[in-house]
Amino acid sequence: xxxxxxxxxxxxxxxxxxxxxxxxxxxxxxxxxxxxxxxxxxxxxxxxxxxxxxxxxxxxxxxxxxxxxxxxxxxxxxxxxxxxxxxxxxxxxxxxxxxxxxxxxxxxxxxxxxxxxxxxxxxxxxxxxxxxxxxxxxxxxxxxxxxxxxxxxxxxxxxxxxxxxxxxxxxxxxxxxxxxxxxxxxxxxxxxxxxxxxxxxxxxxxxxxxxxxxxxxxxxxxxxxxxxxxxxxxxxxxxxxxxxxxxxxxxxxxxxxxxxxxxxxxxxxxxxxxxxxxxxxxxxxxxxxxxxxxxxxxxxxxxxxxxxxxxxxxxxxxxxxxxxxxxxxxxxxxxxxxxxxxxxxxxxxxxxxxxxxxxxxxxxxxxxxxxxxxxxxxxxxxxxxxxxxxxxxxxxxxxxxxxxxxxxxxxxxxxxxxxxxxxxxxxxxxxxxxxxxxxxxxxxxxxxxxxxxxxxxxxxxxxxxxxxxxxxxxxxxxxxxxxxxxxxxxxxxxxxxxxxxxxxxxxxxxxxxxxxxxxxxxxxxxxxxxxxxxxxxxxxxxxxxxxxxxxxxxxxxxxxxxxxxxxxxxxxxxxxxxxxxxxxxxxxxxxxxxxxxxxxxxxxxxxxxxxxxxxxxxxxxxxxxxxxxxxxxxxxxxxxxxxxxxxxxxxxxxxxxxxxxxxxxxxxxxxxxxxxxxxxxxxxxxxxxxx
Amino acid sequence: xxxxxxxxxxxxxxxxxxxxxxxxxxxxxxxxxxxxxxxxxxxxxxxxxxxxxxxxxxxxxxxxxxxxxxxxxxxxxxxxxxxxxxxxxxxxxxxxxxxxxxxxxxxxxxxxxxxxx
Numbered sequence: 001x002x003x004x005x006x007x008x009x010x011x012x013x014x015x016x017x018x019x020x021x022x023x024x025x026x027x028x029x030x031x032x033x034x035x036x037x038x039x040x041x042x043x044x045x046x047x048x049x050x051x052x053x054x055x056x057x058x059x060x061x062x063x064x065x066x067x068x069x070x071x072x073x074x075x076x077x078x079x080x081x082x083x084x085x086x087x088x089x090x091x092x093x094x095x096x097x098x099x100x101x102x103x104x105x106x107x108x109x110x111x112x113x114x115x116x117x118x119x120x121x122x123x124x125x126x127x128x129x130x131x132x133x134x135x136x137x138x139x140x141x142x143x144x145x146x147x148x149x150x151x152x153x154x155x156x157x158x159x160x161x162x163x164x165x166x167x168x169x170x171x172x173x174x175x176x177x178x179x180x181x182x183x184x185x186x187x188x189x190x191x192x193x194x195x196x197x198x199x200x201x202x203x204x205x206x207x208x209x210x211x212x213x214x215x216x217x218x219x220x221x222x223x224x225x226x227x228x229x230x231x232x233x234x235x236x237x238x239x240x241x242x243x244x245x246x247x248x249x250x251x252x253x254x255x256x257x258x259x260x261x262x263x264x265x266x267x268x269x270x271x272x273x274x275x276x277x278x279x280x281x282x283x284x285x286x287x288x289x290x291x292x293x294x295x296x297x298x299x300x301x302x303x304x305x306x307x308x309x310x311x312x313x314x315x316x317x318x319x320x321x322x323x324x325x326x327x328x329x330x331x332x333x334x335x336x337x338x339x340x341x342x343x344x345x346x347x348x349x350x351x352x353x354x355x356x357x358x359x360x361x362x363x364x365x366x367x368x369x370x371x372x373x374x375x376x377x378x379x380x381x382x383x384x385x386x387x388x389x390x391x392x393x394x395x396x397x398x399x400x401x402x403x404x405x406x407x408x409x410x411x412x413x414x415x416x417x418x419x420x421x422x423x424x425x426x427x428x429x430x431x432x433x434x435x436x437x438x439x440x441x442x443x444x445x446x447x448x449x450x451x452x453x454x455x456x457x458x459x460x461x462x463x464x465x466x467x468x469x470x471x472x473x474x475x476x477x478x479x480x481x482x483x484x485x486x487x488x489x490x491x492x493x494x495x496x497x498x499x500x501x502x503x504x505x506x507x508x509x510x511x512x513x514x515x516x517x518x519x520x521x522x523x524x525x526x527x528x529x530x531x532x533x534x535x536x537x538x539x540x541x542x543x544x545x546x547x548x549x550x551x552x553x554x555x556x557x558x559x560x561x562x563x564x565x566x567x568x569x570x571x572x573x574x575x576x577x578x579x580x581x582x583x584x585x586x587x588x589x590x591x592x593x594x595x596x597x598x599x600x601x602x603x604x605x606x607x608x609x610x611x612x613x614x615x616x617x618x619x620x621x622x623x624x625x626x627x628x629x630x631x632x633x634x635x636x637x638x639x640x641x642x643x644x645x646x647x648x649x650x651x652x653x654x655x656x657x658x659x660x661x662x663x664x665x666x667x668x669x670x671x672x673x674x675x676x677x678x679x680x681x682x683x684x685x686x687x688x689x690x691x
Numbered sequence: 692x693x694x695x696x697x698x699x700x701x702x703x704x705x706x707x708x709x710x711x712x713x714x715x716x717x718x719x720x721x722x723x724x725x726x727x728x729x730x731x732x733x734x735x736x737x738x739x740x741x742x743x744x745x746x747x748x749x750x751x752x753x754x755x756x757x758x759x760x761x762x763x764x765x766x767x768x769x770x771x772x773x774x775x776x777x778x779x780x781x782x783x784x785x786x787x788x789x790x791x792x793x794x795x796x797x798x799x800x801x802x803x804x805x806x807x808x
Contacts, residue, residue: 587748598740602732609728616720643797647804656805663801674793678786 023229024415025282026315027338028300033063035286039293041067046074050082050095055294057102062301062337076105083107083115090122090134097141112146120151123159128176132163133189136196143200156201160209163193171220172237184234184252185243187220191255195262210263217256217267224273230410231283232276246284249277250295253302260307269308271408278303278311278336279410300336309408312341314394316415317375323387323421323473324538328379331367333396333409342407343399346376349412354389361385362392386474387421387536421473423480423537425449427505428468430528430545432458446545448530454546460512460553466499466530467507477504482533482540485510487519487526487548493562495519512550520562521555629680636677639670722770726763733759751807758803765795 040056047053053075060067082088082096084107093115100107119142122135136159143151153159166174172182173190194213198205226232234252235245243251260267281300287293303311314333321329333341351362361384367376396409431443441462444454448468458464466485470478483499485508495518499508512519526548533540643666650659736755772780772788780788 605731612724651804682786
């Protein structure tokens with residue numbers, strides 16, 4: 001979960017980094033709805049757990065997709081079982097009640113009473129934030145679903161205070177009093193719980209408590225984070241938190257929405273941050289994970305309909321204006337889930353061209369409203385609106401007539417728009433020049449809109465010149481992104497040259513004297529092809545101009561040969577030649593048998609030594625007999641043997657450090673024992689000498 | 692005449708050496724035997740193996756030869772110290788010399804094993 005969250009976070013950052021400051025956010029659309037059907041409808045007809053079922057059903061309900069009938073029976077069975085048993089956990093009961101709220105299963109008369117008593121007991125005994133959350137929210141759901149049931153929170157103020165006691169000074173909340181780590185996700189849960197307490201309390205709670213909560217909310221907003229494109233989000237402080245930014249932000253929004261709904265004095269939240277939060281969720285796109293999808297849709301539903309401010313999103317169905325088609329620029333303003341916005345006016349304040357950023361081509365143009373399609377449009381562009389890339393800056397003014405909800409929009413929405421048009425091509429001509437003098441040998445005019453049959457001939461002492469002029473619809477000179485000139489020999493060898501655009505015209509001069517080696521000294525017929533392309537050009541072209549017969553000198557010995565052209569054009573994507581790695585040849589070791597023989601030979605002197613010893617009459621008569629000295633003598637010899645054994649092990653597999661460590665231990669032992677043995681021997685021999 | 696005298700002298704020399712040697716105490720003879728054994732092993736390694744096969748791997752060859760020579764040298768030191776006829780080392784107890792011998796041998800073998808590779 002964590003690794004997935006981390007990867008999603010990275011993807012979000014990458015997406016945002018590419019978008020830059022001006023970006024378009026689209027409200028929830030039908031592509032979301034069709035993706036939701038794929039993500040949330042279970043494959044085998046039933047959900048694995050109640051929380052999964054709740055998330056899926058809630059998301060489908062918000063998006064307006066009705067698939068309940070397919071799997072409501074199995075899910076309802078589960079719900080009835082959980083609500084009927086007295087041993088279900090608070091979490092299961094909470095999710096079962098949530099699912100029941102959507103599916104409206106038939107519980108029966110006895111059901112609610114058991115659950116109510118269980119939840120009330122849960123509220124009394126709760127110590128952890130999650131216990132409070134499940135039990136209080138569960139009671140709120142029971143009150144909504146079973147109007148006859150008698151729910152009252154006896155000691156509402158005490159419960160409020162005990163939940164509040166888990167809060168931190170920076171606006172975050174702890175999960176329990178024993179765990180010092182605070183979490184923003186927990187803050188969202190806490191606000192939902194407190195909202196539940198306020199709504200279930202039999203009488204009004206102390207307004208000072210609610211005031212401190214509002215201060216806490218503003219403190220929480222201090223920890224909000226943002227991206228460069230103006231989106232805001234909440235994230236956990238610690239790196240290895242289990243909740244990513246999507247679930248944390250969704251939890252906070254849920255908490256704030258239920259809190260604002262439960263109390264009557266109204267909640268004032270910074271408007272630009274609310275719009276930023278809405279843009280964050282819309283910027284996620286279509287999440288692939290069911291939990292992220294649910295969090296996104298749920299948070300957007302909370303933003304759509306809440307008591308503090310409802311964000312409105314400006315979006316463009318198409319960001320390309322065609323100057324030839326003369327279609328109007330369409331702009332849509334809607335809520336985050338795509339529903340209608342109230343009456344408002346949209347103004348295009350500036351259209352900044354990418355070429356001259358300070359002066360604006362369009363100023364303060366009001367867009368007209370088309371009520372049939374609920375879009376705003378601009379149908380007339382000024383005379384000096386040329387092709388190219390622009391940044392359009394829109395401002396929205398909401399009509400301040402009495403609305404129930406407070407609507408809020410971005411101060412200025414910047415949208416990148418591209419204007420395209422037909423580029424005129426004039427004075428296109430190709431000529432062969434004599435190099436030194438520069439006089440024209442043959443010159444032909446070209447019509448680049450269709451393939452031509454120009455036929456030229458040149459030798460290596462001459463030059464080829466191609467030139468043309470490109471103009472925008474307004475008559476200004478135009479520099480295309482791509483202007484390529486290709487010569488293709490009969491043997492399929494190709495050469496590409498770039499046209500140079502300077503000032504008014506684009507030109508290419510090929511001096512064959514210098515290019516002889518590049519052309520691999522291949523004489524013969526070359527096909528000429530010209531490619532002109534640009535993002536703003538509606539009529540990008542690729543035209544075969546004709547042929548040129550080139551007469552080049554003979555290839556000298558050392559000149560490079562033309563590369564072999566494969567007949568199959570896609571063979572360059574085939575497998576490449578196999579690389580054979582050259583490893584260090586291992587040293588030649590002597591034959592194994594020889595080493596073994598030699599080992600035997602080495603042992604011979606040792607045997608000779610032993611035989612010699614026996615011949616000398618070696619004995620161990622002076623081995624001490626008394627037990628104390630015998631033991632120390634044995635230990636001494638044993639110690640030496642152990643050290644030698646350690647050396648053998650060292651050679652076989654240990655390393656120097658472990659050996660030295662073991663050696664130091666054995667050495668100290670050996671020192672003591674040896675000293676004892678030898679001093680005893682010395683004492684014995686001294687006694688003999690003196691005796 | 693001169694040849695026979697030199698050979699007779701040589702034989703006499705050899706006999707006198709042999710008889711003198713037999714008089715040395717047993718423990719010294721043990722040490723001498725040990726020295727011979729070590730030197731002989733070194734010779735086998737050096738001459739026989741290296742001449743036949745070559746000195747690869749060189750570090751192993753070096754460690755083998757040097758261990759034999761080293762332990763032979765230490766044994767000679769021990770013999771000097773233990774020999775009762777040696778006036779300079781009269782005060783040194785032979786056990787102490789033996790302890791030195793053991794310790795030095797252990798250190799030598801540690802280094803040799805490390806170098807053996």
